[in-house]
Amino acid sequence: xxxxxxxxxxxxxxxxxxxxxxxxxxxxxxxxxxxxxxxxxxxxxxxxxxxxxxxxxxxxxxxxxxxxxxxxxxxxxxxxxxxxxxxxxxxxxxxxxxxxxxxxxxxxxxxxxxxxxxxxxxxxxxxxxxxxxxxxxxxxxxxxxxxxxxxxxxxxxxxxxxxxxxxxxxxxxxxxxxxxxxxxxxxxxxxxxxxxxxxxxxxxxxxxxxxxxxxxxxxxxxxxxxxxxxxxxxxxxxxxxx
Amino acid sequence: xxxxxxxxxxxxxxxxxxxxxxxxxxxxxxxxxxxxxxxxxxxxxxxxxxxxxxxxxxxxxxxxxxxxxxxxxxxxxxxxxxxxxxxxxxxxxxxxxxxxxxxxxxxxxxxxxxxxxxxxxxxxxxxxxxxxxxxxxxxxxxxxxxxxxxxxxxxxxxxxxxxxxxxxxxxxxxxxxxxxxxxxxxxxxxxxxxxxxxxxxxxxxxxxxxxx
Amino acid sequence: xxxxxxxxxxxxxxxxxxxxxxxxxxxxxxxxxxxxxxxxxxxxxxxxxxxxxxxxxxxxxxxxxxxxxxxxxxxxxxxxxxxxxxxxxxxxxxxxxxxxxxxxxxxxxxxxxxxxxxxxxxxxxxxxxxxxxxxxxxxxxxxxxxxxxxxxxxxxxxxxxxxxxxxxxxxxxxxxxxxxxxxxxxxxxxxxxxxxxxxxxxxxxxxxxxxxxxxxxxxxxxxxxxxxxxxxxxxxxxxxx
Numbered sequence: 001x002x003x004x005x006x007x008x009x010x011x012x013x014x015x016x017x018x019x020x021x022x023x024x025x026x027x028x029x030x031x032x033x034x035x036x037x038x039x040x041x042x043x044x045x046x047x048x049x050x051x052x053x054x055x056x057x058x059x060x061x062x063x064x065x066x067x068x069x070x071x072x073x074x075x076x077x078x079x080x081x082x083x084x085x086x087x088x089x090x091x092x093x094x095x096x097x098x099x100x101x102x103x104x105x106x107x108x109x110x111x112x113x114x115x116x117x118x119x120x121x122x123x124x125x126x127x128x129x130x131x132x133x134x135x136x137x138x139x140x141x142x143x144x145x146x147x148x149x150x151x152x153x154x155x156x157x158x159x160x161x162x163x164x165x166x167x168x169x170x171x172x173x174x175x176x177x178x179x180x181x182x183x184x185x186x187x188x189x190x191x192x193x194x195x196x197x198x199x200x201x202x203x204x205x206x207x208x209x210x211x212x213x214x215x216x217x218x219x220x221x222x223x224x225x226x227x228x229x230x231x232x233x234x235x236x237x238x239x240x241x242x
Numbered sequence: 243x244x245x246x247x248x249x250x251x252x253x254x255x256x257x258x259x260x261x262x263x264x265x266x267x268x269x270x271x272x273x274x275x276x277x278x279x280x281x282x283x284x285x286x287x288x289x290x291x292x293x294x295x296x297x298x299x300x301x302x303x304x305x306x307x308x309x310x311x312x313x314x315x316x317x318x319x320x321x322x323x324x325x326x327x328x329x330x331x332x333x334x335x336x337x338x339x340x341x342x343x344x345x346x347x348x349x350x351x352x353x354x355x356x357x358x359x360x361x362x363x364x365x366x367x368x369x370x371x372x373x374x375x376x377x378x379x380x381x382x383x384x385x386x387x388x389x390x391x392x393x394x395x396x397x398x399x400x401x402x403x404x405x406x407x408x409x410x411x412x413x414x415x416x417x418x419x420x421x422x423x424x425x426x427x428x429x430x431x432x433x434x435x436x437x438x439x440x441x442x443x444x445x446x447x448x449x450x451x452x453x454x
Numbered sequence: 455x456x457x458x459x460x461x462x463x464x465x466x467x468x469x470x471x472x473x474x475x476x477x478x479x480x481x482x483x484x485x486x487x488x489x490x491x492x493x494x495x496x497x498x499x500x501x502x503x504x505x506x507x508x509x510x511x512x513x514x515x516x517x518x519x520x521x522x523x524x525x526x527x528x529x530x531x532x533x534x535x536x537x538x539x540x541x542x543x544x545x546x547x548x549x550x551x552x553x554x555x556x557x558x559x560x561x562x563x564x565x566x567x568x569x570x571x572x573x574x575x576x577x578x579x580x581x582x583x584x585x586x587x588x589x590x591x592x593x594x595x596x597x598x599x600x601x602x603x604x605x606x607x608x609x610x611x612x613x614x615x616x617x618x619x620x621x622x623x624x625x626x627x628x629x630x631x632x633x634x635x636x637x638x639x640x641x642x643x644x645x646x647x648x649x650x651x652x653x654x655x656x657x658x659x660x661x662x663x664x665x666x667x668x669x670x671x672x673x674x675x676x677x678x679x680x681x682x683x684x685x686x687x688x689x690x691x692x693x694x695x
Contacts, residue, residue, distance in 0.1 A: 072388075073437035074430045075395035078409055082430060086423050124388070166346040167385065170339065173292055180295035184401065191297050204305055212294055212302075219293035357504055358541035362555035362607065363531025372558060376545050 009201045010210065020197055021210075027193030028214050034110055034189060035176040035218075041115030042175065046122025051152055053127045064123065071120035077181050079117055083109040084185045102186065110182040118175055125167050129160030162233040169226040176218055190214055247411035250325075254407070255394040258332035262393075263386065265333070266340025271370065273345055284341070291338035296331075297402055303331035304403050324405050328397075336393055343389060347382030348374060387444045391437050398433075408432070455480045455611060455642055456501060461510035463496060470496050471507065472666040478611070478644050483637045485653040485674075486646045488663035489689065494646045495538075497663065498613050501644065502526075502533045515610055531559045534604030538616040540596040542588040542603070548575065549584040552603045560607065567606070574602035578632050594625030601632055611642040618649060650693055654678060662686045 010021040018026075052064035071079070084105070088094035097105060133156060141151030161168075183192035194211035198204045272284035291299070307327035351374050359369035379386070398409035406414070409429055416425030456478040463471040471493050478484045486494045499505040500512060503519050503526045512519040517529055542551050552571035556562045562570075575581040578598040580591070588596055597617060604612060614633065618626045630652050637643055637656035647653070653660055653674065660677040662670040662685070670677065670686045681687050 069438055069441075070434065073391070073395075073434045073441070075398040075409065075433055077398045077401060078395075078426065078430050078433060081413070081426050086426055089423060128384070166342060166349075170292070170342055177293075177295035177297075180297040181399065183297065191295060191301075194298070195301070208298070208302060208305065212298060215295065215298065216290075216293045219289075223289065223293075354537060354539050354541045355543065357499075358535075358537060358543070360504060360527075361502060361530055361533075361535035361537075362603070363527045363529075363559040364555070365527045368558055372554060373543050377543075380545060 003205065005206065006201075006203055007206055009197075009203050009206055012201070014200065020201065023193045023196060024190065024210055024214065027188055027190035027211075028218070030107070030187065030189040031176065031179050031191075031215075032218060034107065034114065034179045034182060034187075037111045038114035038118060038179070039172060039175045041111070042118035042122050042171070045116070045119035047126050047157075049119060049123035050126025050130065051157070053123065054130045055148070068120045068123055071117055072124070076113070076117055076178055077184065080110065080113045080181055080185060083113040106182065106185050106187040109185065110179070110187055114175060114178055114182075117178070118171060121171055121174075122168070125164045125171065126157075126160065129162075129164040130156050132163050133159055165226065165230045165233055169223070169230070172222055172226060173219055176215070176222065243406075243415070244408060244411050247406055247408035250400075250405070251394065251397045251407045251409075254325075254328055254332055254397045254400070255390070257329050258336045258393055259390045261333035262336030262340045265337035267344050267375070269337060269341035270344040270348060273341065274348060288338045288341055291335050292342070296335055296396055296399055299331050299335050300328065300399060300402060303327045307331075324400075324403055328400050328403070328405060332393065332397070336389070339389055340386065343382055343385045344378065347378035347385075350381050351377045384444065384448065387441065391440055394437065394440075395433060455515050456644065457511075457513045458497075458501070459511040461497070461500060461507050461512060463500065463505065463507040463509075470666050471500070474510070474663075474666075474668050476661060476668055476671055478642060480642050481640045482658045483641075483643045483645065483656050484659045484661060485657040486644065486661045486663060487648060487650070487653070487689070487693075488669075491665075492663040493666040494663045495615050498615055498644055498646050501613060502530050502535060504535075527559070531555070531607055532610050534607060534609035534612040536597070536600050536604055536612070536614045536617050538619050540588075540593070540600045540620070542596055542599055544588050547585055547587055548580065548591070548599055551588070551599060552606045555603065555607050570608075571602070571606045574605045575599065577605070578602045579628070592625060593621045594628045597621065597625075597629045598632055601629070601636075605636075611644070612636065614643065614645040614647065616646050616648075618647065648693060650678075650690075662689065 010024075011019050014020045014023055049064045049067060052060045053068070055061055074082075087109070088097045088105075091097075097108070100108070137155055137159070138151055141155035142148070146154065179189055180191040182189050183195070186192075188196070190211055194207050197207035197210075201207065269284045269288060272280040273288070275281055294302075304324065304327045307330055308323040311323055311326065348370075355373055355377065356369055359373045364372070397407055400407050401410050401413070404410070412425045412429035412432075413422070416422040419425075458474055458476050461471055461474045462469070474493075474497055476484075486498065488494050496505055500507045501514065501519065503524075507520065510520075514529060514533065518524055519526075519529065542548075543554070546554060549568065549571060552575060553564070553567040556567035556570065557564060572581060572584065575584055578601055580595050580598050580602070583591055583595060583599075588599070591599065601617075617633070618629050621629065626649070630649060633643070633645070633652065634656050645652070645657075657674045659671065659673055661668055662677070662681070662683070664685045669683050670681060672682070677686070678690070681690060
């Protein structure tokens, strides 16, 4: 290849007192922060929504179902643009929002967007986990004298969450990957910093490899965590549990 | 213009779903196989593609595919290879996700079914093909289609390479005419109608073919 | 026809089978009984290689089960097995359930497989259900279909792993009647069960297992009238009122 490799580019001065590597690290920090914040929102909102979709109350399950349908059927990129460009015009606190610093606007829009988006998908998984249980489980819990809430908390959710650990892992990983779309509204997370590096150094391979490696690190950490969770939660008797 | 964009979105979706499910099923079986080399290769592939944002995968293949194609197939450097790069990127990327869904589906079929098919004298391959995978796919069909619908929405990410899919066209028009809010909401509504209809049809089909 | 010689099996440090030695001759009906956890299900599953074993030898009609060179699929095609949980294939109709093994494993034509499958479905009394799916049948019907599925393969011997344990009481007899009929026709059978009435009727021998060991292996009359071991006596006292 006639490409000129230069791995030293990362220690070159970029601007002020930062090296290009510092740029990448700051991007990684924003990515992790964005990811964790969104996942927190998604788990809480998603579990509640998933449970609501399985309760007998028509109003509750209907509202939850509508939420899920809206957030699942519009692309993430479109939702992000709507949060960033449209919501400030439509929502009550919108004017205050527009006067915050650009970074806070970008980060805020991104977290809200990613969190609410992922919550819809988490709720589907929680719901499918609950529905995968034998119907007698709920009856057994109620027959013991537990309230419906307690039955969900002590009988249904523990089993159904175990069942859906593999797809939940996918969703958790998705959050960090989806955070990359925030680069399109100007947030300087990891992917955006990667593209900056390409523009400033004309060394696309080194830049992309570094960014890829950083994403791999983040995700190895997440996968190790979820693998540990999956092993602790495994139920004997299903194929693959050697 | 919007129509062309939509056609592009649909084309990418169709190719990536087809290739993704086939390659993903193979990966899932490699992952469950007893041969270590196969298992590790599948694990490595899936982990790699599941660790990187789709945006990055697109950027990578937009970098690599034109160079490879120009070198290997002596395609002229002026040819617009963005679509080819996008197709390759999406297909390889989705396969990793499909393989995990399929793996969970296979694991959700009870061990007794495998024992019963072995007891009849079937080989592992026959058991998988005739007994386990059909049941696994029926169990996982909702998730498989869900992933396909997500893929259709993800095609909007070709925005990062200035490929003009439906969203790209809509936003472009909005910017040009100063009507961003309307066009964004319009684009959202169109995606909503398409995806909602698609998933409703799947649900109806599911109920009709339920044997459980 | 079936010979087990000092068969032992462990799961890690847990010894499931200890030096089990016995045989089932052609036409024999051997009932295997014992308390839960005695290893009787595991023992029967070693016969067709569904459970691997660490020590000992098992031969079925001259073929060694433990030999790595043995084609287990071919061997299993010649032995029929009926499971406690029926394990019919839920995505196939009843007719497809009894023909799939014949077509895919034995290579028979579809016509031949259908003819044979329907003959056995009729034999066990469920031919009217041939186009239905397993989930539409009762437990007793499903188990009878499972027996027909195994018989359609023209096995040289049949293995039953607690075939009636998952059934409602009123359906147990319909399945046992089919099994009695098979025994009376001379099928070689090895049956893990608690149904001592069945054993009294058609068994040639009874094997009693406890904690992985074969404690007693006697002709039926001997077992029921004067069991040699203390454990077997206790067990009989509890089971047979």
